[in-house]
Amino acid sequence: MPEQITKSTAVEAAEIAARSGGAFTQWSRLSSQERALFLVAIADALDANRDELVSIAAEETGLSEARLTGELNRTAVQLRLFATTIADGSYLDIRLDEADPEFALGQRPDIRRILVPRGPVVNFSASNFPFAFSVVGGDTAAALAAGCTVVVKAHSGHPRLSVRTHAVASEALTNAGAPAGVLQLVIGQEAGVALIRDEHIKVGSFTGSLYAGRLLADEAAARRDPIPFYGELGSVNPVVITPAAIAERGAGIAAEYVASVSGSAGQLCTKPGIVFASSAAALEGDISAHVGQVGEHRLLNKNISDGFDKRREEVLAADGVRVIAEGSLRRDEDGNAWVTPTIVAVGIDAFRRAGDALREEAFGPLSVIVESGDDADYAALLDEFFEGNLTTTLHVGAADSGQHLDELVRRAALTSGRVIFNQWPTGVAVTPAMQHGGPWPATTIDSTSVGTAAIQRFLRGVAYQNAPQDMLPAELRDQNPEAVPQHEDPAGSSWSWGKV
Amino acid sequence: MPEQITKSTAVEAAEIAARSGGAFTQWSRLSSQERALFLVAIADALDANRDELVSIAAEETGLSEARLTGELNRTAVQLRLFATTIADGSYLDIRLDEADPEFALGQRPDIRRILVPRGPVVNFSASNFPFAFSVVGGDTAAALAAGCTVVVKAHSGHPRLSVRTHAVASEALTNAGAPAGVLQLVIGQEAGVALIRDEHIKVGSFTGSLYAGRLLADEAAARRDPIPFYGELGSVNPVVITPAAIAERGAGIAAEYVASVSGSAGQLCTKPGIVFASSAAALEGDISAHVGQVGEHRLLNKNISDGFDKRREEVLAADGVRVIAEGSLRRDEDGNAWVTPTIVAVGIDAFRRAGDALREEAFGPLSVIVESGDDADYAALLDEFFEGNLTTTLHVGAADSGQHLDELVRRAALTSGRVIFNQWPTGVAVTPAMQHGGPWPATTIDSTSVGTAAIQRFLRGVAYQNAPQDMLPAELRDQNPEAVPQHEDPAGSSWSWGKV
Numbered sequence A, B: 001m002p003e004q005i006t007k008s009t010a011v012e013a014a015e016i017a018a019r020s021g022g023a024f025t026q027w028s029r030l031s032s033q034e035r036a037l038f039l040v041a042i043a044d045a046l047d048a049n050r051d052e053l054v055s056i057a058a059e060e061t062g063l064s065e066a067r068l069t070g071e072l073n074r075t076a077v078q079l080r081l082f083a084t085t086i087a088d089g090s091y092l093d094i095r096l097d098e099a100d101p102e103f104a105l106g107q108r109p110d111i112r113r114i115l116v117p118r119g120p121v122v123n124f125s126a127s128n129f130p131f132a133f134s135v136v137g138g139d140t141a142a143a144l145a146a147g148c149t150v151v152v153k154a155h156s157g158h159p160r161l162s163v164r165t166h167a168v169a170s171e172a173l174t175n176a177g178a179p180a181g182v183l184q185l186v187i188g189q190e191a192g193v194a195l196i197r198d199e200h201i202k203v204g205s206f207t208g209s210l211y212a213g214r215l216l217a218d219e220a221a222a223r224r225d226p227i228p229f230y231g232e233l234g235s236v237n238p239v240v241i242t243p244a245a246i247a248e249r250g251a252g253i254a255a256e257y258v259a260s261v262s263g264s265a266g267q268l269c270t271k272p273g274i275v276f277a278s279s280a281a282a283l284e285g286d287i288s289a290h291v292g293q294v295g296e297h298r299l300l301n302k303n304i305s306d307g308f309d310k311r312r313e314e315v316l317a318a319d320g321v322r323v324i325a326e327g328s329l330r331r332d333e334d335g336n337a338w339v340t341p342t343i344v345a346v347g348i349d350a351f352r353r354a355g356d357a358l359r360e361e362a363f364g365p366l367s368v369i370v371e372s373g374d375d376a377d378y379a380a381l382l383d384e385f386f387e388g389n390l391t392t393t394l395h396v397g398a399a400d401s402g403q404h405l406d407e408l409v410r411r412a413a414l415t416s417g418r419v420i421f422n423q424w425p426t427g428v429a430v431t432p433a434m435q436h437g438g439p440w441p442a443t444t445i446d447s448t449s450v451g452t453a454a455i456q457r458f459l460r461g462v463a464y465q466n467a468p469q470d471m472l473p474a475e476l477r478d479q480n481p482e483a484v485p486q487h488e489d490p491a492g493s494s495w496s497w498g499k500v
Helices: A010-027 A032-048 A050-061 A065-088 A138-146 A159-175 A189-197 A210-222 A243-266 A281-292 A302-317 A348-354 A378-385 A403-414 A452-458 B010-027 B032-048 B050-061 B065-088 B138-146 B159-175 B189-197 B210-222 B243-266 B281-292 B302-317 B348-354 B378-385 B402-414 B452-458
Strands: A094-097 A100-103 A106-108 A111-117 A121-124 A150-153 A183-186 A203-207 A229-232 A239-241 A274-277 A322-325 A329-331 A337-339 A342-347 A366-371 A389-395 A416-421 A428-430 A459-465 A486-489 A496-498 B094-097 B100-103 B106-108 B111-117 B121-124 B150-153 B183-186 B203-207 B229-232 B239-241 B274-277 B322-325 B329-331 B337-339 B342-347 B366-371 B389-395 B416-421 B428-430 B459-465 B486-489 B496-498
Touching (some): A010 A150, A010 A189, A032 A065, A032 A138, A032 A159, A050 A159, A065 A138, A065 A428, A065 A452, A121 A138, A121 A189, A138 A203, A138 A452, A150 A189, A183 A189, A203 A210, A203 A452, A210 A229, A239 A243, A281 A322, A281 A342, A302 A337, A302 A342, A302 A366, A342 A348, A348 A366, A378 A403, A389 A403, A452 A459, B010 B150, B032 B159, B050 B159, B065 B138, B065 B428, B065 B452, B150 B189, B189 B210, B203 B210, B243 B366, B281 B322, B302 B329, B302 B366, B342 B348, B348 B366, B389 B402
Parallel strands (some): A094 A486, A121 A150, A121 A203, A150 A183, A239 A389, A274 A366, A342 A366, A459 B416, B121 B150, B121 B203, B150 B183, B203 B229, B239 B274, B239 B389, B274 B366, B342 B366, B389 B416
Antiparallel strands (some): A094 A111, A100 A106, A322 A342, A428 B496, A496 B428, B094 B111, B100 B106, B322 B342, B329 B337
C-alpha cells in the first residue's frame, strides 16, 4: 500500500524558494573542494541505500532491477565525476590580464575573471530516469557542483522514490555538515510552476515532453526578469544505414537495432526512432527474429502508456506502412501498457506524405524504417525531415567515403549534438567529451545535460578590476593556494582597451 | 545634404536571412585560420578608411573626432583580437575521451567534442557606439570568428555610417575572397523584427534600451523554435566611496568621477549613475569646480535628448534632492540637446522614497550621490536597490578591511559582472579576462559582449562517437594538423557510462 504523498502548495513553494536563496549565500561561498566532499557524501548514501531505492523505483516505474541498479550506479558515479571536476578548478576558466601601462589603446588595468554560480535552480525530474535525471541526477549534480542550490520538482511517475531519495541525500548532506536548504523537493505541477516564476530562482532545467517543456520555457521567458531555461524536449534520433553497411554487417546491425529500440522498453531519449536505408529487405528477417525474443515490458505509467498506444496506432494506420514486427500491447489493471517492440517499414514517398504521423517521437519501443531507394541523398533527407535531434547515427561500410559521405556527416552535425558511427545512440557516456543536447526541439538552449560540460549551464562570469589581493576570491590571487589553473595574458599583448 | 537611406522591407529581410543561411554553409566550413584572415582584412579596411568613417560618424552622432578615432581603433583591434583568438584554436574546447573497454560502468567508446557555430546571427546596433557595437563591432566580430554569418540591423542614429561601414567591410571581404552574404545590413525596425522571427536566424544580439531589448527578447522566446537572445539592456553602475577613501583621495576621486560621468556626454553603458558615500560634503566643492570646466556636448540624437531631458527633470524635481552641479541643457535646430553634467545629492531616506525617479538609468551626463550616513551598511544597500548591473565600483581606503568589506565585495559580485576597485567603470578592456554583462536587466542571458569570452555566445557543442579519422573535423583528429589544444581523458579514468 503506497504511502500518501501530499502535493506542495504554491505558498510552500515560495517558502522553499526563499530558503533556497538563503542557502545559496552559504553554499556558493564554500570552496570547490568543500562542495566536492558533499557530492561524494550523497554518492556514498545512494550506494548505502541501493537495495531499498531500487526496490521502490522498480515498483513505481516498472523498469527492471538490473537497469535501475545500473542507473543508480551511474548516478553515484556522476556525483563523483562532478566532485572530481570541481576539485581540479579548471571549470572556473580563470583568466588573468596583467596590468599593462603601455597597452595598444592606452593603459590596461589588472583584470581577473572567474565563473560563479548563477543562483538557486529549479530542476524538473524526468519520468524515464528515476535516478539519473531526477532528485540527485545530472542537472542536480552539475548545479550543486557549480555552487547553485537546487529545488527538485518530483516527477509524478515516481513520487515515493523522489521523497525517499531526497531524504537519503538530505541526511547525507546534514551529516556531512552542509548548510540547510541546499537540496529541496516539491511535489506537484502547481508548485513546479510557482517555482519557475519565483524571483529567488535563477535557472530552470527540465527533461520531458515538448508540450510541458515549452510551457515552462514560456514561463521562464515571460518573467519580469527572464531566466535561462535548459529543457530537453524531444528527439527522434535518425539513423542512416548505407547499402555497404548492410552488405558488410547486416545481421549484426539488425540485432543491435532491435536491442537499441527495445532497451528500457524504448523509453530512452536517444532511442533510434527513424532509420533510413535503401531497403529494409535484407534486414527484416533478422529484425523480426530478434523482436520475437524480446519479452514483454511494462511502460512507465498510464500517461506514457496512453501516449504510446495512440502513437503506435497512428503509425500502424499510416498509408504505405508495412509491418515488420507488429509487437504487442496489453493493459494491466492500473492502466499501464505491457509491450513488445513495433517495427515498421515505409517507402520514402509515403513517409513524406504521412507528415507528423510517422515523423513525431513515439516514446516507447517503436521505430520506423524509411526505405529511401538506391540513389538516396541521405544528407538532403536529414535536411528535409529534421530540425534538431540529440543524436544522428551513421552506419557506413568500408566502401563508403568521399564527398557524399562528408556532406552527410556535416548535415548530421548541423542538426544534432552527437554523431555516432557504426554504434547506436542509446548509450550516453558520462565523460568530459559527451554532448547530450542539440538544436531545437532537442533542447531549448543548445547545451549539454550529460558530461562535465553540463556545469556550464549554471555559471556566469565575474571580472575583478584592480582588486587588492585580499579582496579577490582565492582562485584569482597571485598566491593561488589551491593551485587552480590560471590562464595569464601578460603585459605586452596586443589586445585593446576602450570606453564602453 | 545627407543621402536618402531606404528602409528594408520585411520581404527583403526574408531574402537577406535566407542568403545568410546559404552563406553560413560556406563560412562555417572554413578553417579558423581562414576566417581569421578575413577578420584582419576588415580591420585593415577600417584603418584605411578611417578619416571618412570618423567624419560621417561625427556628423551623425555628435561624438568628438578624438573619441570616434579611438573607438574605430578599438574596433579594428577587436577584430584582430578575435582573429588571434580563433587562430589559436583553444576556443573550440576540444575534448577527447579515449575508448576504454574496461570502463567504470561498462565499455566506453571513443568520443570527441568540439564547439561549432550556432548559425546566422542578427545583431542590433547600438546608438552610442557607432563603431564598437555596430556594423563590425564586438558581437559581429565574435560571431564571424565563431563561424556564424551576421545580419546587422543598423541603428537609426547613424544610418549613413552603417551603410558606408558595411560597404567598406563587404568590399574587404569580397577582395579577400570571402563567400557572398557573410555580413549583411538591414535598415529599419520592421526588418529587424522580421529577422528575429526568421527561421534562418539562430541567435540574436542587441545593445540598447530595456524597452526595445525586452520586446526583442520576447520575440525570440515566442518563436516556434526559440533562439538565444543576448541583450544588454541597462545599468546604473553603482559606486561606493568609503569615508576612508574620501579622506585619503577625496580630490582625486571628485575629479575622476566628473570625468567618468561626462565622458562621451555620459552616454556610456558603464557610466556611474548612483554613488553611495557617507556624505557628499567633502567632495562637492571639487565636483562643482570640475563640472564647471566641462564643455557643452551634443547628445546622440533627438530621441536620446528627449529621454535625457525628461529623466533630468524628474531627478531635479525629486523630493530631497540637493543640486551640486545643475548642468545645462539647450536644444539645437534639429532637436538635439547640448548638455553639461548634472550632479545631485540626496539623503538615503529620500532616495528610498523617490523610487524609480532616482533609481532608473539616465542615459546622459547625470549622476546621483546618495548620502548614506556614517554607519551605512553598503552591502545591504546594494542588495536593497540593485538587481543586476554591468559593474559595481568600490572606492576604499587603506583602513578599510575585514568582514564588512568582504561582504560588500561579495554582494557586488552577486549583482554585477565586473567589480572595480579604486578606478572607474567607464573603461572596458577588450581582453581575455573582461566581463561586460551582468544579471538582469544588465543582460538578458548573463554573458559577456566584450573580450574573448564573448565568442561563447555563438557556439554549441557537437560530439563525434566512434568516428573514423577521416570523418572527423581536422581539429579532432589524432594527427591534429593545426596543433589545436586537445584535452584528453585517457582510458582508465573513473567516469561513468550508462543508458539515456
